[in-house]
Amino acid sequence: MFIIGELINGMYKKVAEALLEKDATYIRALAGAQVEVGAQALDVNCGPMSRDIVGDLRWLVENIQKEVDVPLCLDSTKIQAIEEGLKGARVKCIINSSSADKEKLDLYIPLAKKYQASLIVLTMDKKGVPGNKDRRLELAAQIIEAAYAYEFPVQDLYLDPILLPVNVAQNQLFDILESVKDFKSMTTPSVKTVVGLSNISQGSKERSLINRTFLVMAQSYGLDAAILDPLDGELMNSLITADLVLNKTIYCGSYLEAYKKSKIK
Numbered sequence: 001m002f003i004i005g006e007l008i009n010g011m012y013k014k015v016a017e018a019l020l021e022k023d024a025t026y027i028r029a030l031a032g033a034q035v036e037v038g039a040q041a042l043d044v045n046c047g048p049m050s051r052d053i054v055g056d057l058r059w060l061v062e063n064i065q066k067e068v069d070v071p072l073c074l075d076s077t078k079i080q081a082i083e084e085g086l087k088g089a090r091v092k093c094i095i096n097s098s099s100a101d102k103e104k105l106d107l108y109i110p111l112a113k114k115y116q117a118s119l120i121v122l123t124m125d126k127k128g129v130p131g132n133k134d135r136r137l138e139l140a141a142q143i144i145e146a147a148y149a150y151e152f153p154v155q156d157l158y159l160d161p162i163l164l165p166v167n168v169a170q171n172q173l174f175d176i177l178e179s180v181k182d183f184k185s186m187t188t189p190s191v192k193t194v195v196g197l198s199n200i201s202q203g204s205k206e207r208s209l210i211n212r213t214f215l216v217m218a219q220s221y222g223l224d225a226a227i228l229d230p231l232d233g234e235l236m237n238s239l240i241t242a243d244l245v246l247n248k249t250i251y252c253g254s255y256l257e258a259y260k261k262s263k264i265k
């Protein structure tokens with residue numbers, strides 16, 4: 001499982017404050033702490049309160065990479081902000097994200113190629129988030145077709161079935177799991193798959209339990225990557241153990257420690 005730390009997001013009050021005050025020390029510490037416990041990439045999102053998304057994303061990118069050298073997952077709906085982040089980054093980037101609309105793909109795929117970045121595409125379009133797995137598959141096919149047309153490597157393409165909160169779309173969760181498996185079977189080599197894990201428990205109690213239960217299930221459906229809270233130790237232990245059961249890592253008596261010592265490389 002490729003672990004993308006979710007905590008540098010202006011959705012969190014402290015991050016929004018740090019952005020406002022340009023508190024680089026706080027942001028750098030948050031980057032370091034996530035990588036320390038096993039994050040292999042960091043999501044970077046200015047949040048809904050930012051008044052200067054382009055400048056804020058650039059500032060975040062510049063300061064985070066003073067602390068860590070993992071790939072950065074540039075999370076914005078504003079393509080100018082993403083390009084500014086790409087320009088400022090000396091590490092590999094993941095563009096987060098495009099929708100499946102043709103006019104968006106025509107902008108984002110060439111951008112990803114230009115900067116040799118990976119690209120996350122959400123399986124949604126102007127008509128909204130799909131209500132079933134057939135529609136997700138249809139959109140996935142359109143996205144893959146566009147990637148082929150641009151000769152964009154499918155291994156650098158992450159499809160996101162859009163994980164919805166259990167308290168609003170409980171009946172969608174099984175379809176989302178099956179979509180992960182469906183997407184993986186569409187191409188050779190396979191496309192990659194990713195979800196924003198914490199979405200599932202927004203507005204619920206027992207958030208950590210819901211997150212880690214779904215994550216383990218999604219791992220067994222072939223999920224490649226997740227944007228998650230790496231400081232949630234129980235979640236990380238479940239992730240590591242599921243990778244072990246799925247024969248992704250070698251078993252030894254103290255596999256949890258061994259895995260953590262290796263910083264989940």
Ligand code: THG
Binds near residue numbers: 096194198
């Ligand atoms: N897909 C892709 N990118 C994404 C998402 C996705 N990026 C954003 C998001 N979804 C993933 N990141 C988060 C980060 C935080 C939370 C959920 C998803 C979260 N935050 C608390 C909340 O809203 O309750 C904030 C609480 C606080 O203020 O402390 O849950 O799906 N490609």
